[in-house]
Amino acid sequence: MSENNTDQKLVLLDIDGPVATVTLNRAEKRNALNVRMLNELRDCFTTLPSTVKVAILVGSGQHFSAGLDLSELTEASIEEGIYQSQIWYETFEKIQFGRVPVVGVLKGAVVGGGLELASSLHVRVAEQDAYFALPEGQRGIFLGGGGSVRISKLIGFSRVSEMMLTGHVLNANEGQQLGLAHYVVAPDAGLAKARELAKRIAGNAALSNFAIMRALPLIAEQPMSQGLFTESLMAAVTQNAPEAKARVNAFLQKRAEKVVPQ
């Protein structure tokens, strides 16, 4: 579809039972993220029906995302630049701290703002051809979509600065070793793997998933004494729910799955 077609939806949503598949729909520009796409992403994740328990985020075409749409940078004033970052922050916040865990399928370019987006997802499956880079230095700009914080938390700020300074491009296996991806799968096998993981995530107690998404990142930021206290509260809340009692009883009565090596 032509890029000039303003009717083209840049984010597509497909719902199959508890699983929503969200597609970045701008393959002709390698899913470069412009403001319209960020707003569509935000709206998509904030209006998921309550029947949805987990989401999968994919890029159309051969790439996850080529990052910031560089054509939108040209006329930005400093004030506008600051405002633009807020748009990214708001969208990624809605994804990371939204109602459902999100599994990303990473392939081809996972670059700049595309890596910032990926770092706001809960589970990342990389296809073998995925590559990770932060070419901001080459472009004369800086991270502006939360990557200084999120990517640094994943791989440490020293590696982020090295990637930005040197233009180092990491392949899928290198990305996995550092924590940018949790799984590496064969080319075109990412969606199937993401669906398998999504099914497992959707099968968890909703309150456990909530605690994992919302409490765990907060606890990680807290000093030890506060973190342990927050954890104890969250543990008490989850285990007190009827669903937890039913699930634990099912195990004790040998009606639940055991943990098996995969």
Ligand code: 1HE
């Ligand atoms: C774009 C963008 C983009 C592609 N903004 N238009 N990101 C980058 O520095 C990455 C820039 N992109 C690339 O290096 C390459 O495009 C790819 C390696 C991702 C893919 O290469 P290829 O050969 O498959 O595609 P292409 O021919 O380079 O691109 C196809 C079209 O997409 C082309 O437009 P066309 O009108 O000539 O067809 C490209 O101009 C366009 N395109 N990437 C705008 N990024 C919140 S701050 C975050 C800061 C950053 O993200 S910095 C990193 C920016």
